[in-house]
Amino acid sequence: KQEVTQIPAALSVPEGENLVLNCSFTDSAIYNLQWFRQDPGKGLTSLLLIQSSQREQTSGRLNASLDKSSGRSTLYIAASQPGDSATYLCAVRHLGSGNTGKLIFGQGTTLQVKP
Amino acid sequence: EPEVTQTPSHQVTQMGQEVILRCVPISNHLYFYWYRQILGQKVEFLVSFYNNEISEKSEIFDDQFSVERPDGSNFTLKIRSTKLEDSAMYFCASVRDRGMNTEAFFGQGTRLTVV
Numbered sequence: 488k489q490e491v492t493q494i495p496a497a498l499s500v501p502e503g504e505n506l507v508l509n510c511s512f513t514d515s516a517i518y519n520l521q522w523f524r525q526d527p528g529k530g531l532t533s534l535l536l537i538q539s540s541q542r543e544q545t546s547g548r549l550n551a552s553l554d555k556s557s558g559r560s561t562l563y564i565a566a567s568q569p570g571d572s573a574t575y576l577c578a579v580r581h582l583g584s585g586n587t588g589k590l591i592f593g594q595g596t597t598l599q600v601k602p
Numbered sequence: 603e604p605e606v607t608q609t610p611s612h613q614v615t616q617m618g619q620e621v622i623l624r625c626v627p628i629s630n631h632l633y634f635y636w637y638r639q640i641l642g643q644k645v646e647f648l649v650s651f652y653n654n655e656i657s658e659k660s661e662i663f664d665d666q667f668s669v670e671r672p673d674g675s676n677f678t679l680k681i682r683s684t685k686l687e688d689s690a691m692y693f694c695a696s697v698r699d700r701g702m703n704t705e706a707f708f709g710q711g712t713r714l715t716v717v
């Protein structure tokens with residue numbers, strides 16, 4: 488059974504710092520991995536998607552990497568800003584799900600960027 | 603930019619009452635999903651829907667739950683007799699196709715409070 492874990496659960500950094508959020512999954516048989524942002528009480532905003540054949544994806548100050556064989560992904564945020572404060576979720580689309588496209592989520596990392 | 607729309611944003615209902623949560627997926631998407639997030643917990647998959655039928659459902663999705671796409675645009679989740687433990691944020695998601703590079707797009711959620 489696919490399990491997704493995110494470490495740390497919470498992170499507080501001063502503005503301007505570069506930071507890395509971690510996501511691990513137990514079964515490397517995935518189609519893709521998606522990173523989301525969730526503001527308190529709000530929906531999920533897609534940030535980046537990495538296909539299983541890719542190693543990384545970049546969008547602005549965000550860079551996501553994928554090491555499928557070791558079951559790990561990282562989300563790198565450069566030059567963090569207070570507006571980056573949110574919960575970041577990773578989710579995998581697992582091959583074993585019969586390709587219905589369902590996502591399996593980690594519990595998230597809550598980031599606070601202090602001015 | 604196209605988006606997934608959910609209504610209502612917040613619903614309060616008495617235990618035992620029926621509720622219907624509504625979603626309008628992105629218009630050219632073919633695969634639809636409901637997820638829920640109990641406060642402080644992971645986002646959990648409930649059900650996937652394709653070609654007017656359920657393609658996969660989780661253990662949570664018991665006989666009290668049903669989904670429907672009544673008119674080609676709306677996608678609804680019905681809970682027949684709500685319980686206190688159904689209190690959660692419910693998210694609708696849609697996906698264009700099942701390709702590896704296909705992102706899932708989520709709505710802003712409906713916060714269901716059962717009293």
